[in-house]
Amino acid sequence: MHSFETTIGRLRSEGFKLTPQRLSVIRYLIGNKTHPTAAVIYGDLKKKYPSLSFSTVYNTLNMLEKIDEVQSLHLFDDFLNYDPDTGSHYHFVCRSCDSIIDIFPRNGENVSLPEGDISGNRIESAQVVFKGTCKNCL
Amino acid sequence: MHSFETTIGRLRSEGFKLTPQRLSVIRYLIGNKTHPTAAVIYGDLKKKYPSLSFSTVYNTLNMLEKIDEVQSLHLFDDFLNYDPDTGSHYHFVCRSCDSIIDIFPRNGENVSLPEGDISGNRIESAQVVFKGTCKNCL
DNA sequence: GGCGGCAACAAGAATTATTATTGACTTGAT
């Protein structure tokens, strides 16, 4: 996700209205490193904005994903996690405590993935998910 | 997945009964490179075994996954694909035609992933999914 | 042969996250 100013600038220029609900979701997500679910976002914001509805959270998340300001991650079976960091990075999921940890590979150090083609197929994105046991649980 | 003989040997030794339903699912999966969904497996086997039930397919798949004879893949939003190849390989998903293509990285050639630790967290498995446009659709 | 225990089964209901729909109301942008 871009900065608050850049993000709302993008929304404005794409013709979206800057409603308080949308702004609250955006403010919640900017700088958030916890990969929250829609339910968690709703639960947290509901405290401050008691009239917020679940559909609005979903609608806003889907809208933000469409303009590439967030990405949704399929890390668990039954729900999605949302990540405001749409840059190239990977995730580690602890099988024991379910925590999600960002992995930022330094160039060539830990993870190297092909750019462009693999046997004639054009790669446009790559998702890498590690599963294991986190530092804390070890 | 192992050979038919090895697989049913494992089932026998783990105390599972070799029922016709289970054997039909196993036979369906062995050597299958198509990453079928539970629904596809059910639909195909239903022709030959009209009394087969959906839950039995699911139960059998879960049982096979537990003893590591298949793996389930979260490649799409709403369903799982099952892969009888539990060896280390990755997947390419075509955004246009939804086809799934196996990627077998030769050592160090295209993909290299860390074994063991990443900043103190113990990695036990890694899932890599490429998305893009396949040879056919290009 | 008859019986009890038991795993697996079929059928379908239940669950659950997400998406879609409705209709009345509110609000942001011009």
Place this chain on the structure above:
DNA sequence: ATCAAGTCAATAATAATTCTTGTTGCCGCC
């Protein structure tokens, strides 16, 4: 001020998976 867009609330639709319940068929034992 106007009005299209967004919101809320409630509810329904969707769809993959899991759960429940009663039934079946096999096996060992009397």
